[in-house]
């Protein structure tokens with residue numbers, strides 16, 4: 001896929017830094033003609049045999065995956081530019097900041113709010129999984145709030161995302177230690193289920209502010225993951241519902257094939273849209289009549 005070679009500055013005014021990722025820096029970008037604001041993600045190209053910078057095939061993969069996706073909970077890609085040293089993705093601008101910062105400010109969320117966020121994340125993940133795409137780096141830093149007022153989120157940073165066709169075996173030690181599934185730690189086949197483990201970790205953190213498998217060092221964290229060594233600390237989970245704990249337990253399953261899928265999660269009673277109370281009252285009212 002050929003990227004635009006014309007100078008980016010002709011069409012966009014580049015503004016201040018709004019984030020960063022693998023070999024990438026993201027800046028606000030104002031489209032001169034339309035006056036619309038975007039996010040410009042500058043990805044450093046690997047040059048020669050060096051180690052710095054992203055491999056051309058990895059950049060190509062991120063672009064082709066983003067071009068495939070079209071969902072309100074997934075960051076949109078509008079255009080791609082290229083220079084000698086970098087590739088620039090023109091992305092949808094989200095201004096609510098990272099979910100990570102939102103949690104840090106509040107320490108942890110109430111179940112209603114946590115469930116609403118997780119439902120949004122699951123809808124975005126379902127869009128990826130329905131296209132056989134695994135994100136493979138789901139964590140609060142890669143979940144942006146559309147804006148501060150609503151719980152609308154956007155999944156970002158598809159730098160590690162992979163198409164899971166089923167034939168080729170995808171194994172790679174990647175992602176951020178405290179969020180990766182056992183199969184990542186033991187270098188076994190990765191799948192869509194790998195993302196579902198991470199959804200469990202994110203849910204646990206939203207509800208408690210604590211990270212379920214984090215140890216004092218990466219070794220200890222990896223051991224906790226492969227041993228599924230976690231507990232619902234009374235200190236954080238004393239007034240968390242059994243439903244919420246059940247939701248998390250169905251994701252912290254070692255065997256990827258036995259782990260809850262994104263559809264299982266969307267149908268889980270902790271997530272499924274609650275029957276509006278007036279509907280239940282009306283039903284009970286009907287029952288009382290006869």
Ligand SMILES: Nc1cc2c(nn1)-c1ccccc1CC2
Pocket residue numbers: 018019020021022024026039041075091092093094144156157
């Ligand atoms: N690694 C990252 C990091 C970020 C983004 N993308 N990739 C991003 C995308 C759209 C709007 C804003 C951002 C900032 C953070």
